[in-house]
Amino acid sequence: MKRSTRRRVNRGVLYGVLVLFVLVAALRLDWTAIRANFFNADGMRENWHDLITIGVKNTIIYTIISFFGGLVLALVLALSKLSPVAPYRWLATAYIEFFRGLPALVVIIAMGFAVPIAFQWTPPGGVIGAGLLALILVSGAYMAETIRAGIQAVPKGQSEAARSLGMSGGRTMVSIVLPQAFRIVIPPLTNEFVLLIKDTALLFVLGVLANQRELTSISRDFMSSGPSAGTATSLMQAAILYLIITLPLTRLVAWLEKKQQRAR
Amino acid sequence: MSDQTTPAIQVLDLHKYFGENEVLKGIDFHVDQGQVVCVIGPSGSGKSTLLRCVNRLEDPTSGTILVEGIDICDDEADLNAVRSRIGMVFQSFNLFPHMTVMRNLCIAQQRVRGRGKGEAVEIARANLAKVGLDGKEDAYPAHLSGGQQQRVAIARALSMDPDMMLFDEPTSALDPELVGDVLEVMKDLASEGMTMMVVTHEMGFAREVGDKLVFMDGGVILEEGVPAEVLAGPRHERTQAFLAKVL
Numbered sequence: 001m002k003r004s005t006r007r008r009v010n011r012g013v014l015y016g017v018l019v020l021f022v023l024v025a026a027l028r029l030d031w032t033a034i035r036a037n038f039f040n041a042d043g044m045r046e047n048w049h050d051l052i053t054i055g056v057k058n059t060i061i062y063t064i065i066s067f068f069g070g071l072v073l074a075l076v077l078a079l080s081k082l083s084p085v086a087p088y089r090w091l092a093t094a095y096i097e098f099f100r101g102l103p104a105l106v107v108i109i110a111m112g113f114a115v116p117i118a119f120q121w122t123p124p125g126g127v128i129g130a131g132l133l134a135l136i137l138v139s140g141a142y143m144a145e146t147i148r149a150g151i152q153a154v155p156k157g158q159s160e161a162a163r164s165l166g167m168s169g170g171r172t173m174v175s176i177v178l179p180q181a182f183r184i185v186i187p188p189l190t191n192e193f194v195l196l197i198k199d200t201a202l203l204f205v206l207g208v209l210a211n212q213r214e215l216t217s218i219s220r221d222f223m224s225s226g227p228s229a230g231t232a233t234s235l236m237q238a239a240i241l242y243l244i245i246t247l248p249l250t251r252l253v254a255w256l257e258k259k260q261q262r263a264r
Numbered sequence: 265m266s267d268q269t270t271p272a273i274q275v276l277d278l279h280k281y282f283g284e285n286e287v288l289k290g291i292d293f294h295v296d297q298g299q300v301v302c303v304i305g306p307s308g309s310g311k312s313t314l315l316r317c318v319n320r321l322e323d324p325t326s327g328t329i330l331v332e333g334i335d336i337c338d339d340e341a342d343l344n345a346v347r348s349r350i351g352m353v354f355q356s357f358n359l360f361p362h363m364t365v366m367r368n369l370c371i372a373q374q375r376v377r378g379r380g381k382g383e384a385v386e387i388a389r390a391n392l393a394k395v396g397l398d399g400k401e402d403a404y405p406a407h408l409s410g411g412q413q414q415r416v417a418i419a420r421a422l423s424m425d426p427d428m429m430l431f432d433e434p435t436s437a438l439d440p441e442l443v444g445d446v447l448e449v450m451k452d453l454a455s456e457g458m459t460m461m462v463v464t465h466e467m468g469f470a471r472e473v474g475d476k477l478v479f480m481d482g483g484v485i486l487e488e489g490v491p492a493e494v495l496a497g498p499r500h501e502r503t504q505a506f507l508a509k510v511l
Contacts, residue, residue: 160321161358161417165372165424166348175371179362 038236043228047219047237055215056241062128062200062214066135067193073140078147079173092144099141105202108134112206128212131203135196143192150185151177187260190253194246215241270333272297272428272459273318278327280313287313289483291327295428295476300460302470302491305480306506311463314480315432318461319350332427348376351421351429355436357413359405365392365416366401369423377424384423391419395449411442415449428459435466467511471495479503 001009080092099107111134116122123130154177162172201216208217215238222234273295280288287310295301303311316322317329320336320343329336336346360368369388373379379387392398395415405413414434421429431450435443447469454460454473464470470477470491477491479500486500495511498504 155356155358157354157356157358158360161352161354161360162372163344164319164321164347164350164352165420166344166376167372168344171375175375176360180360183362 037231040228040231040233043233046227047222047234055218059214063197069136070139074143074147077144081148096141104138104199127206128208131206146185146188150181153184154180187253187257194249274330276328279325281325287483295461298457299475300454301476302474303463303478309480310483311480315463319347349427351426353431353434355433357417361405364402369420387423391422395419410438411445414446431462
């Protein structure tokens with residue numbers, strides 16, 4: 001068989017398998033059951049309002065708070081990790097390794113339930129404040145490594161030029177190194193933002209007040225009450241809303257990375 | 265600060281190790297005020313390290329470095345203040361890529377010299393004109409040629425009104441046709457009486473502009489003297505071998 005013929009046959013087989021798979025799926029699946037369990041019509045109409053006005057709103061607010069809180073923490077950690085004073089480096093390394101090694105869910109539960117009992121201290125904002133603090137602690141650890149890499153990616157000649165003009169070490173960091181480092185880490189940080197959007201779903205374990213619920217909490221409530229109770233309708237709706245938020249952002253990351261590559 | 269007889273730069277018995285490797289093996293060296301001193305030598309001879317020790321981008325292992333009579337290795341010395349009076353030009357330009365040319369020239373004037381914005385901009389414009397780049401104020405470094413970038417770097421250093429200038433192979437990273445413009449600017453500076461220490465491979469520049477030529481090899485100064493004499497009749501055989509290759 002000629003090589004081009006063989007390639008055509010191979011491709012034909014691949015298409016054949018795909019068509020067969022789709023056909024079997026379409027014929028064998030119980031579409032009425034799927035519609036009833038995942039796309040309940042009454043639930044669809046009823047649920048959107050709360051999912052969007054409370055759920056989407058809170059999901060975005062929580063993401064922004066934990067992202068920027070985490071960013072500030074990450075900057076402190078990254079600078080500590082690059083500090084000439086060894087104990088700062090050890091502390092930052094220990095912190096980063098500790099919080100990167102724990103599931104975010106464990107930290108959220110610990111901050112929400114264990115810490116208030118153990119230390120007789122409730123974080124500001126009550127239980128949701130505790131959850132956000134947990135997300136800040138975890139995302140800070142992740143972003144710290146990203147920012148450290150960004151700082152180290154700025155050529156050494158940049159700080160040498162600044163120092164030779166008489167700038168202090170701190171001034172050099174703030175005016176010369178950090179602005180360039182942040183440019184480098186914008187794509188990975190946007191990625192971290194997308195991960196955080198999804199991690200806010202973990203806050204549901206805290207059982208927050210009705211108007212503090214984010215998307216996942218609300219959709220879980222709609223699974224046990226309201227017209228679509230007992231079906232996964234609200235879960236599908238939450239999934240669609242998550243995608244509407246995250247997809248543009250992941251496309252943005254791809255675009256930023258491409259742009260950065262071209263600039264080099 | 266210093267009278268006319270204090271050397272601009274004085275280096276005494278300077279040693280520098282990188283790990284186990286001794287790159288400077290006891291350098292005694294000085295640059296008088298208003299003098300143009302060119303340092304030549306094969307790569308790895310320690311000439312760039314010597315230059316970088318003068319504003320302490322490298323920390324000497326032992327020895328003394330006096331800049332206008334101030335011991336810069338003394339913990340009491342205000343290193344940032346000393347550095348702000350020493351202009352430095354790098355082989356790889358090192359302009360700040362996230363800032364316009366104007367901002368590159370103004371930031372240290374404002375943040376280190378404490379000048380107001382208006383004054384800083386005026387001084388920056390004057391220096392840009394001096395290096396032949398007026399009109400490039402709003403350009404970003406990435407949009408300039410190598411030769412233009414290096415001239416901006418010189419203007420940036422000059423905007424601090426330095427007492428002396430250090431050049432670390434300023435033309436080595438440039439395309440041959442762009443070298444001339446940069447050398448021209450450096451010649452103008454020298455003729456205005458600027459104190460200059462230049463690590464270079466440009467023998468023509470050294471002969472024409474230099475007051476003193478220093479030949480380094482293996483971490484020591486092998487020979488120094490009037491450029492034309494050293495270039496025409498090198499006494500040391502390693503100098504002869506080096507010059508035979510580059511001339």
